[in-house]
Amino acid sequence: MAEREFQFRNFAQGGERVPKELQMFIGGQWVKAASGAVRDILNPADNGTIALAAEGGERDAQKAIAAAKEAFYEGPWVETPPAERARLLFAVADLLAERGSDFAGSETLNTGKPLREAVYDVNDTAACFRYYAGICTKPHGQTYDVSDPMQTMVVREPIGVCGQIVPWNYPLLMAAWKLAPALAAGNTVVFKPSELTPVTAVMLFELLEKAGFPGGVANLVLGPGNTVGQAIASSLDVDKVAFTGGTKTGRSILEASVSNIKQVSLELGGKSPNIVFDDADWETAIDYALFGIFANQGEVCSAGSRLILHEKIHDHFIEELARRASKIRVGNGMDPETEMGPLISREHTEKVLHYIEIGRQEGARLICGGHRISAPPYDQGNFVEPTIFIDTTPEMRIVQEEIFGPVLVVQKFKDEDEAVRLANNSIYGLAGGVFTGDGARALRVIRRLRAGITWINCYNPTYNEAPWGGYKQSGLGRELGTFGYEEYTEVKQININLSVAPSGWFKG
Ligand code: NAD
Numbered sequence: 206m207a208e209r210e211f212q213f214r215n216f217a218q219g220g221e222r223v224p225k226e227l228q229m230f231i232g233g234q235w236v237k238a239a240s241g242a243v244r245d246i247l248n249p250a251d252n253g254t255i256a257l258a259a260e261g262g263e264r265d266a267q268k269a270i271a272a273a274k275e276a277f278y279e280g281p282w283v284e285t286p287p288a289e290r291a292r293l294l295f296a297v298a299d300l301l302a303e304r305g306s307d308f309a310g311s312e313t314l315n316t317g318k319p320l321r322e323a324v325y326d327v328n329d330t331a332a333c334f335r336y337y338a339g340i341c342t343k344p345h346g347q348t349y350d351v352s353d354p355m356q357t358m359v360v361r362e363p364i365g366v367c368g369q370i371v372p373w374n375y376p377l378l379m380a381a382w383k384l385a386p387a388l389a390a391g392n393t394v395v396f397k398p399s400e401l402t403p404v405t406a407v408m409l410f411e412l413l414e415k416a417g418f419p420g421g422v423a424n425l426v427l428g429p430g431n432t433v434g435q436a437i438a439s440s441l442d443v444d445k446v447a448f449t450g451g452t453k454t455g456r457s458i459l460e461a462s463v464s465n466i467k468q469v470s471l472e473l474g475g476k477s478p479n480i481v482f483d484d485a486d487w488e489t490a491i492d493y494a495l496f497g498i499f500a501n502q503g504e505v506c507s508a509g510s511r512l513i514l515h516e517k518i519h520d521h522f523i524e525e526l527a528r529r530a531s532k533i534r535v536g537n538g539m540d541p542e543t544e545m546g547p548l549i550s551r552e553h554t555e556k557v558l559h560y561i562e563i564g565r566q567e568g569a570r571l572i573c574g575g576h577r578i579s580a581p582p583y584d585q586g587n588f589v590e591p592t593i594f595i596d597t598t599p600e601m602r603i604v605q606e607e608i609f610g611p612v613l614v615v616q617k618f619k620d621e622d623e624a625v626r627l628a629n630n631s632i633y634g635l636a637g638g639v640f641t642g643d644g645a646r647a648l649r650v651i652r653r654l655r656a657g658i659t660w661i662n663c664y665n666p667t668y669n670e671a672p673w674g675g676y677k678q679s680g681l682g683r684e685l686g687t688f689g690y691e692e693y694t695e696v697k698q699i700n701i702n703l704s705v706a707p708s709g710w711f712k713g
Pocket of ligand 1: 400680
């Protein structure tokens with residue numbers, strides 16, 4: 206493990222040694238892909254190789270599923286007392302805190318995100334493990350007094366083998382959101398990171414191993430979605446699949462899950478509205494409008510990507526917004542001055558630029574950005590300017606479709622009803638915000654928003670304690686909080702006869 210850490214740092218500083226292969230963790234062993242294949246893992250700031258990762262396939266996924274199944278049905282895990290599960294999860298959090306800067310640096314190298322955001326993600330990840338470690342030992346279940354001389358007890362039990370598939374925008378944090386509640390509840394897991402961003406997942410599994418989780422309880426498979434991911438989603442031996450990613454992929458996971466009617470939770474895309482009334486605190490609204498869309502380069506499922514402005518403040522607001530957006534320092538995430546990093550890949554950059562072109566063709570007006578940044582030292586990386594479109598109409602593709610990059614579209618409204626109508630005019634329902642000085646109106650508008658995650662007079666803060674998930678095509682189920690824990694449990698009723706005697710139903 207130490208050698209691999211050294212190699213990452215060495216490489217980041219321009220060292221010439223090729224990093225060791227990142228391997229999978231199956232049944233308590235670090236293994237290469239059965240096919241021997243590897244994939245180059247790239248740094249989005251310059252598209253240089255930072256690591257070589259085992260490129261798993263269906264055979265590897267099946268091996269991991271078998272290991273998780275054996276650990277669930279034959280191993281000691283289900284009988285492991287909650288206090289011991291809690292101890293292991295707390296140990297992961299402690300180990301992570303000790304190595305926080307390594308994790309943050311690696312996350313930035315692999316995703317491009319500014320270091321300050323990666324540091325935030327690492328702290329949040331440790332907090333998530335602590336939160337679910339705490340939940341293990343807290344009271345669960347219910348008892349009912351029913352009409353017969355009977356006591357009914359309701360208990361929560363682990364579901365079994367959980368397949369977990371995550372995207373590339375928050376690789377470490379998404380791993381925590383999946384692994385911590387599933388393991389806290391006593392499941393075994395097969396975890397698959399995005400093929401683009403396996404680095405911190407591998408590092409996290411090194412910590413799970415060091416903390417002492419029994420072999421087979423937590424398995425890591427690397428590789429593409431259409432082979433490894435599909436094998437997990439369609440497996441007859443996986444009891445639940447938990448997925449975060451695009452809505453189109455979510456639909457195919459749902460379809461694959463019918464094989465054995467497995468439980469499914471989906472955290473999908475969004476096109477979230479951020480409504481600003483004319484009585485909002487000016488500085489706060491501008492600050493969060495920027496934070497809502499340009500944090501993490503706009504590669505955020507809950508990004509406030511549609512700014513819905515009251516007509517009275519529209520012109521002045523967008524002028525100030527464009528002025529500040531054009532001053533955002535875009536650069537290599539490893540530079541502490543950087544405020545916005547590169548996009549994840551060349552392919553994704555092309556997709557975002559294509560949407561900007563669509564916006565132009567649809568007749569929306571650019572007031573900021575709109576281009577790739579390609580002058581040195583940006584020429585090898587995936588850098589796009591913070592971009593803002595105005596003069597949009599609700600049916601435009603840039604208003605309706607998730608761009609997943611630093612592109613904000615502005616809509617204009619006259620009154621509260623129109624603001625709500627515009628906000629809800631979407632196939633998505635993940636998040637939304639409202640800025641106003643009128644408390645009653647704030648709550649009124651938020652209650653009318655068809656979205657699962659909402660903010661009043663702020664945008665983006667996320668808490669391990671509170672449920673995360675979307676309405677409509679933004680998903681199924683919730684992560685985080687007690688809701689997220691319950692998604693990893695089955696509910697069992699136990700009826701205890703308090704008067705032990707035959708029922709006498711049949712006379713003979
Ligand atoms: P994606 O759907 O392409 O991939 C996500 C994961 O699914 C990856 O690990 C990928 O390998 C895997 N995958 C791809 N095809 C698969 C298949 N057929 N079967 C099984 N697995 C498959 O998404 P992405 O491009 O990595 O991430 C961006 C998307 O994720 C955006 O739409 C964003 O909104 C969404 N997202 C949602 C949340 C949320 O909490 N709602 C959080 C982060 C990202």
